[in-house]
Amino acid sequence: MKAAAASSFGSPDVLRLHDLDDPTAGPGEVRVRVKVAGVQPFDAAIRRGWAPAFLSVRTPAVPGNEFAGVVDQIGDRVTGVEIGAEVLGYSTLDSYAEYVVVPADQIVRKPAAMPWEVAGGFSGNGQGAHLVLQALGVGRGDTLLINGASGALGTIAVQLALHWGAARVIGTASAPNHDYLRSIGATPVEYGDGLVERVRAVAPGGVDAALDAAGADALRASVELVKDRNRIRSMVALDEAKELGIPLLGPGRSAARLQSVVDLWNEGGIKIHIRAAYALADAAEAHRAIELGHGRGKIVLLVDHTLADHAS
Template sequence: MKAAALTSYGAPDVLRPMEIPDPQAGPGTVRVRVRSAGVQHFDSRIRQGWAPPFLDLSFPIVPGNEFAGVVDQVGEGVTAFAPGDEVLGYGTLGSYAQYVVAPADQICRKPASMPWDIAGGFSGNGQGAHMCLEAMGVKQGDTVLVHGAAGALGTFSVQLARAWGATTVIGTADEANHDYLRSIGAVPVTYGEGLAERVRAVAPDGVDAVMDTVGGDALRASVEVVKDRERVRTMVDDETAKELGVPLLGAARSVERLIELTGLHERGLLKLHIREAFPLDRAADAHRALDTGHGRGKLVLLVD
């Protein structure tokens, strides 16, 4: 099958098109003919040589941990899915390819109303936002601060907080993205020096919860404006979180989260802006765009 894979670590250029053997569904798993795959910072870190302790990597490595496509092979013991089912799901690696094998409890049915590009980029950042907001205890009437609100993770976080009843969601971003933030229900605030004062101007009594996708100074500003730092979570800067006494995120992805999120999409409460869609053989270009750290919405790969 065709894949975008690594045979060495480094800059985006090490991510190249190649042919690798087709994977096969085993007990409890399904094989999915991939239509689209999301591009995430986790994938970029893998490309650069980082790996979580539970992964024992060997080349070639196919990145990609979220996908959407059509089931074409069902392993022993799987009864909930059949060939031809349209699904979206998640894993750890392997999604930048024509086929991916995933446990049957890590996929769910794709809503008919959800386009393929959105479906491929939905499960990773969507679940990340869900995990953080749940850990923060976001509820009806809260004022929530989201750092990096124009990115894919931030986009999900803003809309999910509103769907769960937050009265005000403040989103940090550069000024070019302020209109976009207003369109998804956030009050925009500009990054940089003086951030805490600008947040206080919007929320003079402080904020109830903070979702961080930036780290560093943004996380430091968060503890200045939040009422209870136990309600702060970061996805990117555990070291600063430890220094500040902010709890680390310990939750895990689940298909139950994914089903809830797809339901919110069907109701029109979660919308994902696709920043750009690249063909599979241009995965390196997608990583170049990702590594800039700028831009609104989601980057995805479209697979033939």
């Protein structure tokens, strides 16, 4: 199979097409012929040589922790799924490839109306937004601050928070993305120096909780704005979070969590903007784009060449 993999760790240029052996589904697993894989900052960190403590990464390393495609092989002791089923799901690595093997409890059915590009980039950010908002206890009447609100995770978090009854979501973003944030229900605020004062100006009653998807400076601003540090989480500035006494987000991905967010999309409660779709061979360009920051919506890889040819 073709896969975008890194034979060494470093800049986006280390990501190149490789010919690798096709994986085989073992007991309790399914193999999915991937159509689209999502691109996330986590993938870029893996490519640079970072890995969480639970993960040992060997080269050639195939990044990618979310995907959508068609089940084409089923291992022993798997029930409730059939060959040809259209699914979306999650892994930790290996999704930038024509085939990925995952436990059968890490996939859900793709809604017929969900475009492949949306499905391929949905699992990671959908579950991430659900998990962090649940940890923050976001609910009816809350004023929530989301730093980095126009990105893929922020976009879902804005809409999910409002669905859960938040009275207001304030989203930080660069000025060109402010109209987009308004379109999904957020009150936009500019990044940079003076952020605390600008947030206080639009939320004189205070901020109840904050989600940081932007970095250390935004996290420090959140500490000034939110009284209870247990209601602050960062998705990116983990070292600074430890220093500031902010809890880290624990694991919690599951098919049930993913299904709940998919259901909300199916009901029209979540809209996803695809920022850019790259062919698998252009994974390095996709990583350059995601590392620029300040982007709007989701970046995906079109693993299925027929989708890539159509996009081009």
